[in-house]
Each structure stands twice: as C-alpha cells, then as structure tokens.
Amino acid sequence: MRAYYFDNLPGDQRLQHDSGTSVDLADLRKLGLLHWAIPLDSPGGWESEIDRIAEQQSYKNRDTIDVTKEGLGDQYESKIKIFFQEHMHEDEEIRYILSGSCFFDVREHPSDKWIRVHVLPGDLIVILAGIYHRFSLDELNQVKGLRLFKEEPKWIPYARSSETDSNVHRIQYINSLNATTV
Template identity: 55%
Template structure:
C-alpha cells in the first residue's frame, strides 16, 4: 500500500491524483489506520484467519467491484462508495486482485490522504473516520470483507448526523489523544 496526500485536482476519481507528498506510517498510525501486506499466495488464509480471530471478526464475504461483478448496479455502487461517509464498525478489506483507492480524511486538517491498494494489501479503517473508495483505472477490485457480525455495509454520509454520531465523536477523541 502506498499513502500520499490527494492532489484535489478535478478529473477521473480512478486516476492516482498523486500530490507527490507522501504520508508516513506514523501519520497513519495517529489516524488509527492500519495495514499489512500479505501476498495472495498459498497460506494467506491462515494469516488472514489469525488477524480476523485477534480482532473478533466472525464473518466474511468476497466482493468483486467491477462491471461484470455488479452488473447494472456498478455505476450506482461506485458513486455510493466514493461519497464521503463513516461507518459504526471498522472497515477491513484484504485485496485479492485488482486495485483501488481508499481516501481517508485527516482529522483536524480535513486533508484527503489517498491509500493506493492492490493485491495482498490488508487495510483497516477505523469506525468514525470519514473516507471513500474507488476502483483504479483497471475498473476492478476483488476483496475479502471481514465483519464482526453479519455482513453489512451501512454508510452514514457526511453531514450533521454523522458529525454527531457517537462513533465519530469517539474517533475524534482517540486521535486527539494520540496527537
């Protein structure tokens, strides 16, 4: 995974939008964003299972974000994924193939940090952080999604309701304490 500040230039969201300003591991740690790289080779399931067990994840599914995988819902889903939102659970994804970008808002500066992911990257985005996702120019990402309970994807889009959300408030307190 590669992390850098988003360039905020207009244009296709699937392009790199690389500002040439890298983001270091300490900045991501302070934002409570975690990542690992585990090549998608024989035995990766054991490592993934160990992480899932350690973090209390009981369920998983595989999602293919592509025109073929989502059919008529592709454009609608891509727009929904790219709209700024939070979740009340951490979002954990292990990329099996393809690639994409998770953008996370840096607390207190509101700058976008772009996380370029590809096969073998495992990313944990904490509950309460504003973020969005898009595929890259390959138009395909296949990922394992891990869940503590039943598989769900429930977004709370940015606004007064999300700003007052308990998980958002707790997230901000946790990153303020780390600063």
C-alpha cells in the same frame, strides 16, 4: 500499499491524483488506518495469516466482493458513485485485496485533507469506525476483496453531515485521536 495527499485537481476519480507528498504508515496508524502486507503466495498460505489476524481482531464473519462491471451488474454505475461519496461507518471497514487494485481516501483530522491510499493484491486495510472516507477503483477498473466483519455483515454508509459529526462512533473516533495527541 502507497499513501499520499490527494491533489484535489478535477478529473477522473480513478486517476492517481498524487500531490507528490507521501504519507507514511505511522501517520496512517495515528489516524486509525491499519495495514498488513500478506502476499497471496505467502508460505503457509494467506488464508492462515488472515485467520490469525481475524481471531486477534475478533473478526467473526467474511465474504467477498467483486467490484467490476460483471460483478455488480446493473448496479455498477450507481454503486461506484455511492462508494466515492464521503461517508463513515459505525463498524470497521476491513478489506483484503485478492486481485485488482483500488483507492481508499481518508480524511486527515484535524486538517480535513484527503489522504489517498492505493491498495494492491496482498494488502489488508482496516479503516476504524468513525473515519470519513471514500472508495474508488483505479484505472484497472476492477478489484476483488475479502471483507471481514466483527458481527453480522452490514455496510451502512453515513454521509458526512452535522448529524454524522455528532454520531457516537464519530465522537469516539475524534476522542481517540485527541487522547493520542495529549
């Protein structure tokens, strides 16, 4: 995983868009983004480590998603556009990258700058509920990931708006940030 500020220059969303200013893991954790590096060839297998973290974090369900033209079929173009629209979820977004690579862009609070997080095979990333973010494939144009869920799988994106700003999960997220800076 590598994180940095997004350069905000026009161009294909799948390009690096690296401003040259990196963001370290401690700063990401303060924003509510968690990360584990679990190599796919780890001793004992990555599955046992994922199972351990899933139990620790109360992730009860899982499935896989194949974000490719073949995996998404006719929905590919529309899904890619939807994923890149700024949104939040009322649940954590948890992904373990099995193959390929992708970007998760998260909004830094309170600056509102985009931080781009490039995730690779073996990266487990958790974006807490209430964080504004977006997703994009990178130039490889493919990623396969294990999705983990606390409850029954659901994936409801709430586009950023004044209404979403007052969503209870967004407010809880902002309050958690304010509590750590006091």
